[in-house]
Every structure is written in structure tokens, then in C-alpha cells.
Amino acid sequence: MTVHIHQSESDLASAVSDIVEQTIRSSPDAKLGLATGSTIEPIYRELVSRYRMAGQKPDGLSFANVSAYLLDEYIGLDPSNPETYRNVIRSGFIQHIDLPDSSVHSPEGDSIDPTEQAAAYDAAVTQAHIDLQLLGIGRNGHIAFNEPGSSLASRTRLVNLANTTRADNARFFASPDDVPRQAITQGIATILSAQQIILIAIGQHKADAVAQAIEGPVTSSLPASALQTHPRVTYVLDTAAASKLTLSGVDREVC
Numbered sequence: 001m002t003v004h005i006h007q008s009e010s011d012l013a014s015a016v017s018d019i020v021e022q023t024i025r026s027s028p029d030a031k032l033g034l035a036t037g038s039t040i041e042p043i044y045r046e047l048v049s050r051y052r053m054a055g056q057k058p059d060g061l062s063f064a065n066v067s068a069y070l071l072d073e074y075i076g077l078d079p080s081n082p083e084t085y086r087n088v089i090r091s092g093f094i095q096h097i098d099l100p101d102s103s104v105h106s107p108e109g110d111s112i113d114p115t116e117q118a119a120a121y122d123a124a125v126t127q128a129h130i131d132l133q134l135l136g137i138g139r140n141g142h143i144a145f146n147e148p149g150s151s152l153a154s155r156t157r158l159v160n161l162a163n164t165t166r167a168d169n170a171r172f173f174a175s176p177d178d179v180p181r182q183a184i185t186q187g188i189a190t191i192l193s194a195q196q197i198i199l200i201a202i203g204q205h206k207a208d209a210v211a212q213a214i215e216g217p218v219t220s221s222l223p224a225s226a227l228q229t230h231p232r233v234t235y236v237l238d239t240a241a242a243s244k245l246t247l248s249g250v251d252r253e254v255c
């Protein structure tokens, strides 16, 4: 594993965008796994900015042949709701680049049979072979919506959201009661099938989860700890999120 620690959010966004850009330049039809949440927003802004700056050049950054797969989706929101993860990714990223909307894949949160929908989405992700998965981390150590207690062998499925997760995500909704109680999420084993994974964390409120994920035991009570079993993971952190790491015996780079 490699841990990169950045002093500023813009340096962090630039470092993650460098890896995304290299992935697309070496495989123009790369399969990207996309996360949602506040953490990932500066990275999408940086990628949009690079796309726009390079737009006029013959060797400009293009997402035209890329396919994107979302990690998760709320259950029960109307497809027109701006807070569906599909719409959040659209408005914050996809609409500003040349990646066709038809190349963006996500679980259908309004499906009449969420269990069947989850199985179909798991098959689609597995068949795609994700080249690069971007991940955030919840304050409780969740990845995607794999809450503490999720099996490390889990696949895409219907889950109940933890109270802490609903409280954390209430800021995106008019009232806490509006936060959905369920979601379809890629499972931990599904996420680990990606070729390369970047876990990004910003802020002091993530420091405990980050320390346990990187330096604690691999356990279903801290789902992000499962990444320790993956051969190609990079943790990209700001100094606050990294503040509880000891980093002994870890390949680290402080930027």
C-alpha cells in the first residue's frame, strides 16, 4: 500500500487527477469506478478543469470512450431528484466533460425489485473489469454503503443505512427524515475486484476511520480495512485525515 499525505486540498485533487488522467491516457476506453460525496467533489472539479483546458489541443484529455460505474444509489428517490447519486454525478462531473451519459452505469434505486437489480448491477460491474476505483470513506469506516458489519465477501445488494450515515448525509436533504433508509451498494468483494483503488479522505472527522482502515486489523466492523488485502491501493489523504496514523512500516510520501 502507498499513503500520500497532502497539505492542501488542491494538491490532493491534483494528485488523484494525475492518476485518473494517466489511466485514461494509457487506456482511452478505461472503466472508471466513481464515488459520490463531498470528498470527491474537488477531484471532479480538477478533472473538469483539465478537460476544458486541454479541449482545444489535439492531445487533450478526452473521456469520450471511458465508461463509468457508480458505487451505490439510494432506494426510494424519484429519478428526477437531484440527490440521487446518478444525478449528483451528472451535475457535478459528467455534464461538464465529453463522457456520454449512456456510458454511465448505476444501480436503479427506483427498481421494483431491488434484489434483482442489485444482482444485475453486480454482474455488469464484474463483466466491466474496473480499471480504477475512486473511493471515499465514511466516518464509521464504511466504503460505498457497506456499513460496519458488512461481510468482506459481500456483493452488490440492498442494505439499510446506519444512523450515523443518515445523519452525515442529512446536509444534502431538506430534513433528516428525507434521507433514504436503504440503498443498493456494490459489495466489499465487488469493490475489491477493481484493478487499482484510490481511497481519498479529507478532514479531521475522518482521522479515526483512516487510522483503523490502514493500521488496524482487517475486520468487517471497519469495512475500509478490507482494502489492506488488495494488491494495488493508494490512500490519498490531507494532513488532518492522516493525523492519527503512525505510518511505521508503510510506504509513504508526504507532499
Ligand code: GLP
Residues within 6 Å of the ligand: 035, 036, 037, 038, 039, 040, 071, 072, 135, 136, 137, 138, 139, 143, 144, 145, 165, 169
Ligand atoms: C457516502 C457514500 C460514500 C462516501 C462516503 C463519504 O455516504 N455512500 O461512497 O465515500 O459516504 O462521504 P463524504 O465524502 O461526503 O464524507
